[in-house]
Amino acid sequence: MTKQYYHTRGREALIAYLREHPDCQFCAEELCQAINEQTSTGKSTVYRHLTQLCREDAVRRFRSEERGCNVYQYVGEGCDCRLHFHEKCLRCGRIEHLDCHGSSEFAAHLRAEHGFVVDCGQSILYGLCAECYAKAEGGNAHA
Numbered sequence: 001m002t003k004q005y006y007h008t009r010g011r012e013a014l015i016a017y018l019r020e021h022p023d024c025q026f027c028a029e030e031l032c033q034a035i036n037e038q039t040s041t042g043k044s045t046v047y048r049h050l051t052q053l054c055r056e057d058a059v060r061r062f063r064s065e066e067r068g069c070n071v072y073q074y075v076g077e078g079c080d081c082r083l084h085f086h087e088k089c090l091r092c093g094r095i096e097h098l099d100c101h102g103s104s105e106f107a108a109h110l111r112a113e114h115g116f117v118v119d120c121g122q123s124i125l126y127g128l129c130a131e132c133y134a135k136a137e138g139g140n141a142h143a
Contacts, residue, residue: 010041011049018059018074023096025062025071066093075121085120089129091136098125
């Protein structure tokens, strides 16, 4: 028997907030503060919603070593994460969708040439984002 979840104002506010910020990661406390500006939702309720949204593949949980906690990012409707890689900046910690045909081509190459089937949605490439690279190089990020 599948457990039914109610579509409460708190759950809907949480989903809406995450959907508005698909390239951002938030800890549970930040999400609780953000949605409590709209509706009163307890921290334990936010955790329950996040757990269920992760099970539904609408939200993905990542461990942020920089912040020392788990962070959550929207990967639901409109974010077809299973088809592309993600990039994580080692300096600012931002995780972005690498939504281009190169992801699927590289995944196809790995499968055809190396016999390895990669789960693109679980794959993160680590490096520097263009903004942090530009700061590090003192100018052009694409040099």
